[in-house]
Amino acid sequence: MLALPSTRLLLLFGESLPSSRLPNVSRKVWGQTSVRFVSQLNPDNGPLTLSSLGFKSDFEKTNKIKADKIERLDVPSEAPKSKVRGVGSNGIKTVKAVGVKKSLEIESAPFSAKSFSELGLPPLLLERLDTAGFTVPTDVQSAAVPTILKGHDVVIQSYTGSGKTLAYLLPILSEVGPLKKKSANGESEFEKKKEIDAVIVAPSRELGMQIVREVEKLLGPTDKKVVQQLVGGANRSRQEEALRKNKPAIVVGTPGRIAEISAAGKLHTHSCRFLVLDEVDELLSFNFREDMHRILEHVGRRSGADPRGSIAARRTIMVSATVPFSVIRAARSWGSDPLLVQAKKVMPLEAVSPSGPVNILKPTSGSDSSMRTQAALQSLPPALKHYHCVTKLQHKVDTLRRCVHALDAKCVIAFMNHTKQLKDAVFKLEARGMVAAELHGDLGKLARSTTLKKFKNGEVRVLVTNELSARGLDVAECDLVVNLDLPTDSIHYAHRAGRTGRLGRKGTVVTICEEPEVFVVKKLQKQLGIPIPACEFTEGKLNVIEED
Numbered sequence: 001m002l003a004l005p006s007t008r009l010l011l012l013f014g015e016s017l018p019s020s021r022l023p024n025v026s027r028k029v030w031g032q033t034s035v036r037f038v039s040q041l042n043p044d045n046g047p048l049t050l051s052s053l054g055f056k057s058d059f060e061k062t063n064k065i066k067a068d069k070i071e072r073l074d075v076p077s078e079a080p081k082s083k084v085r086g087v088g089s090n091g092i093k094t095v096k097a098v099g100v101k102k103s104l105e106i107e108s109a110p111f112s113a114k115s116f117s118e119l120g121l122p123p124l125l126l127e128r129l130d131t132a133g134f135t136v137p138t139d140v141q142s143a144a145v146p147t148i149l150k151g152h153d154v155v156i157q158s159y160t161g162s163g164k165t166l167a168y169l170l171p172i173l174s175e176v177g178p179l180k181k182k183s184a185n186g187e188s189e190f191e192k193k194k195e196i197d198a199v200i201v202a203p204s205r206e207l208g209m210q211i212v213r214e215v216e217k218l219l220g221p222t223d224k225k226v227v228q229q230l231v232g233g234a235n236r237s238r239q240e241e242a243l244r245k246n247k248p249a250i251v252v253g254t255p256g257r258i259a260e261i262s263a264a265g266k267l268h269t270h271s272c273r274f275l276v277l278d279e280v281d282e283l284l285s286f287n288f289r290e291d292m293h294r295i296l297e298h299v300g301r302r303s304g305a306d307p308r309g310s311i312a313a314r315r316t317i318m319v320s321a322t323v324p325f326s327v328i329r330a331a332r333s334w335g336s337d338p339l340l341v342q343a344k345k346v347m348p349l350e351a352v353s354p355s356g357p358v359n360i361l362k363p364t365s366g367s368d369s370s371m372r373t374q375a376a377l378q379s380l381p382p383a384l385k386h387y388h389c390v391t392k393l394q395h396k397v398d399t400l401r402r403c404v405h406a407l408d409a410k411c412v413i414a415f416m417n418h419t420k421q422l423k424d425a426v427f428k429l430e431a432r433g434m435v436a437a438e439l440h441g442d443l444g445k446l447a448r449s450t451t452l453k454k455f456k457n458g459e460v461r462v463l464v465t466n467e468l469s470a471r472g473l474d475v476a477e478c479d480l481v482v483n484l485d486l487p488t489d490s491i492h493y494a495h496r497a498g499r500t501g502r503l504g505r506k507g508t509v510v511t512i513c514e515e516p517e518v519f520v521v522k523k524l525q526k527q528l529g530i531p532i533p534a535c536e537f538t539e540g541k542l543n544v545i546e547e548d
């Protein structure tokens, strides 16, 4: 536990400006900034630091190395395809043509700690991380892992593609399953038991399966059965049979299926030690209300609730790129003194007010919509480029095709709002010789996973989908996101946009809209604090239109 009362402390690691708002040049400066601790509410008390949490902070020591690294990573390995200045053929003043590189290099890696070994992880887990190719923790992992290992309930917020999944999986695998820390007598005492130790809830099957694969990657082939998927759409009796036979320590699933199996008495979670709610703001939505209620009541023992014999309280971990105040409020009631963990900042939830849930620099009026706007800030990767292109409704798909060619994009996700139009768009693209596929909830589980596999393999160039794919979907190669229909709000824009530019890679987001919809783009621009300039696709290039 903390030596100091957590509610009175605020810690800032390095620059407090949200990284997603920083242009390239500033990020370099940010990389070189020395560590800054700010005790906002009570300067007499020491700050909440990694060392106060019981871990050594090597941030200052590694600053030089880190700055060098960021410096190196910021240099593009290839010159931009073309740069044009002047007046376009139609009289519109164009300032720039943008090309996307074929191979996506990591342009601005969000790493801060030098190695995973600084985070207090067990040796076996460190080995597996190395084998899986994970060598340096991201900022949010550096902040979250020690905090969770110290026993805190947390809300983890950082931008899309910044590695939040490992940020919670690593502390879980440190304490649960075959990779966990050895006991005092040096024995690793993993034994199969009936009770589940960790429950991870995600709002979609695709995201659930993706998390399972991430856990399996670390467990390795021999221990794969330590994790069990409980996603909807899959055969329930087979899942129950696997639970009985394999006695997994970790289950990952969708709310409906977990609640169903739990209600049937086939999921033993009374002594569960970790409850993770991935995409927590989505899980709080009305659709999941009943299932989430069951899960929160039946998984482990809530800290602060009446003790049930000798059962230790569960740790509740809530995760999303967008954290509206409703999540903060819920987290306060579900956890005990939960902390808000961001890439370079750990602060008590008590210090978060409705007027500034995740961005202490920009207070808002506190209305519901402004809180949602606040939640969308800091959710976008810094390297993303955003544009909008005005066209007629009947030309949208053709504009998409020209956009893909202009940017030479290889792996494109196009978002639409209605299934019928989505199918039509796929048909039109295919008719024009572009390999496209549809992905939406009306498809069966097998069709969905086959399509996704083909998209990840590069067999499909354009995936036309709906909100189903907006959250969590991780396809590193995705270099372009296109909104063929407008997202409902800035939070939806942020999650859609976050399918590209994963882990510091380059990515472009183009919103194709009709003239009367431009005011919505302007609003998004304002709410997200990012420029979304107008562009057009002429002569095989993306040309930015200068505003008067």
Ligand SMILES: Nc1ncnc2c1ncn2[C@@H]1O[C@H](COP(=O)(O)OP(=O)(O)OP(=O)(O)O)[C@@H](O)[C@H]1O
Residues within 6 Å of the ligand: 133, 134, 135, 136, 137, 138, 141, 158, 159, 160, 161, 162, 163, 164, 165, 166, 320, 321, 471, 472, 473, 474, 476, 498, 502, 503
């Ligand atoms: N330390 C690391 N080193 C290299 N790759 C990493 C590291 N941590 C995570 N990754 C990879 O980065 C990608 C993005 O991670 P992840 O899906 O966890 O992001 P996220 O923050 O949860 O995104 P979203 O908000 O969109 O769900 C994944 O492919 C993951 O395997």
